[in-house]
Amino acid sequence: MPVLAFIPDLRQLPLYLLRLVQDVDWNEEAACFEGICRLTANFYARRTEDSHPSGVKKDSEDADACCTSDEEVVAMEEDEKENVTSPPASDRRRLKLPWQWTVENVLLPAFRTVLLPSRSLCFHEGSAPSPALLKLTSLNDLYKVFERC
Numbered sequence: 001m002p003v004l005a006f007i008p009d010l011r012q013l014p015l016y017l018l019r020l021v022q023d024v025d026w027n028e029e030a031a032c033f034e035g036i037c038r039l040t041a042n043f044y045a046r047r048t049e050d051s052h053p054s055g056v057k058k059d060s061e062d063a064d065a066c067c068t069s070d071e072e073v074v075a076m077e078e079d080e081k082e083n084v085t086s087p088p089a090s091d092r093r094r095l096k097l098p099w100q101w102t103v104e105n106v107l108l109p110a111f112r113t114v115l116l117p118s119r120s121l122c123f124h125e126g127s128a129p130s131p132a133l134l135k136l137t138s139l140n141d142l143y144k145v146f147e148r149c
Contacts, residue, residue: 003110008044016043
């Protein structure tokens with residue numbers, strides 16, 4: 001089910017349409033649906049170029065060399081944490097990567113509205129050792145704790 005507020009990278013649309021024409025077996029129903037679902041999921045997935053810290057490619061860079069890997073992004077974030085002169089938290093929030101903002105402000109709230117876990121996922125039942133989903137705390141509980149401080 002697509003998330004209405006989430007727009008994938010439209011630069012990938014021509015490639016998506018080309019792959020729909022070339023890679024999908026349109027003669028068999030099951031293979032057709034499987035191919036369409038696989039390609040659509042790939043179209044909506046985060047790309048490695050989404051993790052580029054500036055969010056913009058430089059014209060002088062090669063298309064293959066422009067992207068940073070997730071490891072490089074993690075290393076840059078760790079370097080930023082170690083840096084004594086790092087910007088204040090409010091500035092760091094504005095420097096978030098576009099895909100991080102999308103996940104935090106679009107995808108997770110959408111998942112919260114449509115996720116209906118079964119009772120066995122949320123509560124201990126029978127021989128199951130523990131529930132798969134566990135509520136750690138709520139914002140109201142945190143306010144109660146920290147308003148005393």
